[in-house]
Amino acid sequence: MDAVIQALQSFFTWPAPLFSFLGILLGLLFGFIPGLGGSQAIALLIPLSYSMEPGQAIAMMVGAMGATPFGGSISAILINTPGTAQNAATCFDGFPLTKQGRAGYALGASASSSILGALFGVAVLAILIPLGKPVVLAFSYPEFCMMALMGISIIAIVSLGSIWKALVAGIFGLLLSSMGYEPVAGSIRFVFGVSYLYDGIKIVPALIGLFAITESLKMMIDGQQLTNKHSKFENVGVGVWDGIKEPFKHFWLFLRCSIIGVIIGIIPGVGGSVSNFVAYGHAVQTTKNNPHFGEGDVRGVIAPQASDTAKDGGALVPTLLFGIPGSVETAVLLGALILHGLQPGPKMLLTNPELVYVMVLALVASNVIAGLIGLLCAGSLSRLTMLPVRLIAPVVIVLALIGAYATQGIWGDVIIAIVFGVIGYFMEKCGFSRVPVIIALVLGKMAQQTFFQTLMTFGAAGFFLRPISLIMFIITLMAILSPFLKKIRKSKEAVIK
């Protein structure tokens, strides 16, 4: 209870509300502009948060994260272009509603299902956090080491695209994390004569590069207009109130889709691009009363939006309990927390429980405020999408690189951001997921440190004699061997047939 009171004090003490509001505005804008998203917004906010108190920084970054899904739904509904990947399914019925002149109705339904979905996700998060404490107390060096390895291998298994390529990305990230000071003996490794690398690859410029710079390069190269110049944004303010009431009329659908969002959020590394399709598919399959999906059925807006925002609360569960991010946004957030001297995962629950509740408050506030702002400004925001991407990209590049430089005033950070931007571009283009690289960079040092600490404290048997560590080892092994296991199973099935 003390932690909750401290969190309330921290969240409502000036200037935290201002920073939270600014984060929400940026998240709404980045969610709304196709090509940008929550991860880019957080990456850009990291340098700005450097001089802030941890509570203020968290309020700002979680505010940005929470506002993105609703921001993305505005462009999905009004211009048939999802602002982020997690709003793709919202287009299916949102845009047909706009074409029928019922944009305000669709936006109202999107806003209220987003707010309610977020509240549901946050409630689950608030319930699970105290329950996680006994699990956390059972952790020692072997569990931390196995947790890091398990996190990377599971993210490969559940990620989009090739598992093998995601594993390669994870190993590459781990290798990069071994640059600089070796954490146990202090030897210097892989600096190649560059003094900047003595501290290893810093997470912030790497994050900025992999997300903000990579996306800007893609924008410049693809160069497509975000929306048609002749788009009309009419009737945006009509029918909003009717739309707001819709999730209550379809409460069970809303609830089921929120549960889907929370579950997918909890699974590390999956995130909204999956949850909105799953929730939409569920709505299509289970709706019996006169469905008109694809032609402007409001249930096709409620389902993906509820799951999108509910997943944010779910995604914070593994992030806060185990330090394993549940989504791309939480992966970036994890890096930001480390910059503020916080170790997300078990330690944070014990040492800074109030900050965990600040996240909960910030997530609720961001969804409510983003919903209100979005409804008020939807019409004007829509005109922003007519801006050519080749005008947006240079602004993002400048903000990203100056942000990387401002973090510590080290010029090498700018170069690292550029290098990682180019690496990210090629990885993206060739089907290598960027998320495992970031997670490995975040968890890599801890994995190596705890590996040797386990050997020195428990011996190699320490990994296998402690039950939690052993279970994690088995899961990791199964994750890596899963393609082989599937192949064997398929061969057996073929023989039986």
Next chain:
Amino acid sequence: MKHFKTSNWVELAFIAIGVVFFVESMGYNPMARLIPQILSVLLIIFVLLIFLVELVPAVRKKLGFLVLEKGVFTSNDLEKAEEESAPPAAEQKKGEIMLIPLILWLLAFAFGIRYIDYVIVVPVWVFLFVKIQSRRSWLNAVALAIGTGAFNYILFDLILQSSF
């Protein structure tokens, strides 16, 4: 044997990184080299498999399941949407060529903020970038340069008082 694609060059780059890390780590003490050596060997083997599966049909037939196995949440809808939005091969090639000047622009910005003050570099760079690279009007270039320059100055100098 198929022709080399961009992805094959990327895979070769990964293998080269693995080799460099392995060779470099040989000079370290046993504790410092153990994990990097394991990781670099794993990286080389994993990427080599991808490389061979993509280029050699016989290997693809035998081991293709390894590389082609998708994550459990890779749905057909998503894959289809990605395929539809992917540019054709000719445009991809053009994209790679376009990347070179973009990298030079980024490096110019980086060196600019190192050797000249960022307050000058930001508006000048934005102006030149928008005019030359984005090929927009003078008005667009001037407006964006002034706007971005002023925003950065207010944010980093006046509000955050960053010392760089």
